[in-house]
Amino acid sequence: ExxxxxxxxYLVIGTGKKITLECSQTxxxxxxxxxQQDPGMELHLIHYSYGVNSTEKGDLSSESTVSRIRTxxxxxxxxxxxxxxxxxxxxxxxxGVEQYFGPGTRLTVT
Amino acid sequence: xxxxxxxPGPLSVPEGAIVSLNCTYSNSAFQYFMWYRQYSRKGxxxxxxxxxxxxxxxxxxxxxxxxxxxxxxxxxxxxxxxDSATYLCATVGLNRLAFGKGNQVVVIP
Numbered sequence: 001e002x003x004x005x006x007x008x009x010y011l012v013i014g015t016g017k018k019i020t021l022e023c024s025q026t027x028x029x030x031x032x033x034x035x036q037q038d039p040g041m042e043l044h045l046i047h048y049s050y051g052v053n054s055t056e057k058g059d060l061s062s063e064s065t066v067s068r069i070r071t072x073x074x075x076x077x078x079x080x081x082x083x084x085x086x087x088x089x090x091x092x093x094x095x096g097v098e099q100y101f102g103p104g105t106r107l108t109v110t
Numbered sequence: 111x112x113x114x115x116x117x118p119g120p121l122s123v124p125e126g127a128i129v130s131l132n133c134t135y136s137n138s139a140f141q142y143f144m145w146y147r148q149y150s151r152k153g154x155x156x157x158x159x160x161x162x163x164x165x166x167x168x169x170x171x172x173x174x175x176x177x178x179x180x181x182x183x184x185x186x187x188x189x190x191x192x193d194s195a196t197y198l199c200a201t202v203g204l205n206r207l208a209f210g211k212g213n214q215v216v217v218i219p
Binding site: 006033040041042043045048058059090092097098099100101102103104106 | 114118142144146151152153154155156159198202206207208209210211212
C-alpha cells in the first residue's frame with residue numbers, strides 16, 4: 001500500500017482566503033504531482049516536480065503554486081480562493097512510471 | 111486529439127458477470143498502459159499495468175493491449191459487489207500520465 005498522505009481531506013472556505021493543501025510521502029519518491037479531478041472528467045495535471053527545488057506547471061492552467069523544499073513534501077497553495085477552485089485535488093508520487101495517489105482533498109470555495 | 115479516450119458511461123452488471131472496459135489512445139509510440147480503480151471519495155489506486163502489447167492477468171483481472179488498433183481493455187471475471195468503483199485507464203504520454211474519464215461500474219448483488 002502506498003504511503004502518501006493529504007491534509008485536509010475536506011475543506012470549505014470563503015472566497016479570497018489563502019489556503020495550502022498538504023501532501024507528504026514516505027516512499028522516497030523523487031517525482032510528485034498534483035491533479036485536479038471533477039466528476040466525470042479526466043484527471044488534469046496542474047503541477048509536478050522531479051526533485052527538490054524542481055517544479056513545473058502541468059497541462060491545466062492553474063492559479064495555484066507549489067514548492068518542493070524536501071523530497072517528501074509537496075504543498076500546493078492558492079493565494080486567493082475562488083468558487084471556480086472548487087474541486088477534488090489529488091497528490092501523487094512515483095519512482096518509475098506507476099504513480100501512487102493520496103486520498104485527495106475535496107475543496108469547496110463559497 | 112486527446113491522448114486517451116474512455117467512454118465515461120456507467121455500467122451496471124449482476125454479480126458474477128464479466129465486466130469489460132475499453133479505452134483508445136492516440137499515439138502509437140505509447141508503451142505503458144495502466145488501469146486504476148477509484149472508490150468513492152478515495153484517490154485512484156493502481157490496479158494493473160502492462161508494457162507494450164499483449165495480455166496480463168492478475169487474479170480475476172486481465173489487462174489487454176492491442177497496439178495495432180491502439181485499444182486497451184480491462185476484463186473483470188466473476189465480478190463482486192466490492193468491484194463497484196470507477197475504473198480509469200491511463201498511458202504514459204509526453205513523459206506524463208494521460209488519463210481517460212473513467213467508467214463507473216456497479217456490481218449488483
